[in-house]
Amino acid sequence: MASAALIEDSKASLELRNMYMSRDFRNENGNPTQEDWGQGFTLRFQSGFTEGQVGFGLDAIAQLGLKLDSTAGNSRTGVLAVNDAGVPEDNWSELGLTAKANIGETTLRLGALQPVLPVIMYNDTRLLSGTFTGGMVSSQQDIDGLQLNAGRVTEANLRDSSSRDDMQYVYNGAESDHFDFAGGSYDLFDGLTASYYYGELKDAYKQHFLGLVNVLPLSDKLSLRTDLRYFQSNDSGDAIGGEIDNNALMGMVTLNAGPHKFSGAYQRISGDGNFPFMAGSDPYSVNLVTYNTFSKAETDAWQLRYDFDFVALGVPGLSFMTRYVKGYDIETPTVSDGSEWERDTDLVYTVQDGSLKGLNVRLRNVAFRSGDGLTTDVNENRLIIGYTLPLW
Numbered sequence: 143m144a145s146a147a148l149i150e151d152s153k154a155s156l157e158l159r160n161m162y163m164s165r166d167f168r169n170e171n172g173n174p175t176q177e178d179w180g181q182g183f184t185l186r187f188q189s190g191f192t193e194g195q196v197g198f199g200l201d202a203i204a205q206l207g208l209k210l211d212s213t214a215g216n217s218r219t220g221v222l223a224v225n226d227a228g229v230p231e232d233n234w235s236e237l238g239l240t241a242k243a244n245i246g247e248t249t250l251r252l253g254a255l256q257p258v259l260p261v262i263m264y265n266d267t268r269l270l271s272g273t274f275t276g277g278m279v280s281s282q283q284d285i286d287g288l289q290l291n292a293g294r295v296t297e298a299n300l301r302d303s304s305s306r307d308d309m310q311y312v313y314n315g316a317e318s319d320h321f322d323f324a325g326g327s328y329d330l331f332d333g334l335t336a337s338y339y340y341g342e343l344k345d346a347y348k349q350h351f352l353g354l355v356n357v358l359p360l361s362d363k364l365s366l367r368t369d370l371r372y373f374q375s376n377d378s379g380d381a382i383g384g385e386i387d388n389n390a391l392m393g394m395v396t397l398n399a400g401p402h403k404f405s406g407a408y409q410r411i412s413g414d415g416n417f418p419f420m421a422g423s424d425p426y427s428v429n430l431v432t433y434n435t436f437s438k439a440e441t442d443a444w445q446l447r448y449d450f451d452f453v454a455l456g457v458p459g460l461s462f463m464t465r466y467v468k469g470y471d472i473e474t475p476t477v478s479d480g481s482e483w484e485r486d487t488d489l490v491y492t493v494q495d496g497s498l499k500g501l502n503v504r505l506r507n508v509a510f511r512s513g514d515g516l517t518t519d520v521n522e523n524r525l526i527i528g529y530t531l532p533l534w
Contacts, residue, residue, distance in 0.1 A: 350374045
């Protein structure tokens with residue numbers, strides 16, 4: 143009986159992802175293009191819990207990446223793993239195991255983790271997804287709408303790597319022993335959620351986050367979503383990331399009108415240093431877009447975005463997105479009052495029925511330009527074909 147729930151409540155799936163990426167750098171120095179094409183396989187297994195006051199279980203994630211086409215020196219897109227000489231690997235793989243224990247509404251996980259929290263978010267934007275190694279406890283308390291999370295991660299397995307490496311500060315690669323995080327969210331009332339999180343990369347930075355999300359129904363087909371975020375960051379310990387005294391205030395407003403979505407966003411980064419985050423984790427920013435993060439020191443940025451669902455025109459499964467982000471007043475050691483912009487366009491189709499139901503094809507085009515030599519200008523195209531097969 144103890145093992146019955148462990149097996150009966152388990153589930154497994156196999157995700158197949160085929161990805162082609164081409165980058166055309168608009169400069170005269172170095173390699174003008176980068177091209178990679180690969181096939182990824184991700185097997186996920188989640189067990190149930192054994193019976194009893196304390197339930198135990200085991201999760202697993204196994205990933206395999208295969209090179210389909212690339213050229214030494216023209217790789218480095220993050221799609222494929224490469225060796226120290228810059229030569230793409232023919233294949234690479236990773237296995238992560240997670241032991242878990244459950245007491246009531248509280249679950250402890252030890253091993254491979256993929257958290258999605260404001261201060262730590264695993265990356266899943268290439269062929270394979272990244273993982274962290276550590277421990278995390280999650281709890282939904284007796285108070286309805288309250289969720290708590292806390293933990294420590296000590297290693298990162300990047301999206302294009304088979305190794306587990308020490309934690310690193312993203313801007314200079316300085317290594318850190320661990321990253322600690324804690325916080326939670328609470329549904330104040332219908333449609334309004336507040337959250338607070340704290341994160342600290344040892345000897346690099348410490349960060350406080352406050353968030354407020356509200357969804358306001360306006361009519362049967364209209365709703366307004368407001369997402370406000372504030373980060374306060376400082377250097378910590380040995381300050382391997384340099385001097386940090388950084389404030390980041392940002393927000394996004396989205397009007398849902400049937401098949402249409404109209405969004406506008408704004409951010410203000412002030413103080414000393416770049417907006418800090420660690421390697422292997424995406425910054426929780428409203429302007430985290432396809433190519434750029436708009437996280438340099440003093441960056442003000444605004445965004446306009448439009449989404450359309452073609453179900454309104456009788457084509458269910460087809461969707462379109464385009465957005466434009468403009469950053470300005472950027473400060474670096476070599477540039478003052480710099481600027482940069484990015485334009486993204488996505489066209490996605492998901493098969494709605496038949497034997498290939500759930501198969502999705504995404505075409506993504508990116509144009510990025512940077513003033514004053516902040517970053518190399520680039521045009522980028524991606525083709526991503528994905529399918530997740532439930533095994534049981």
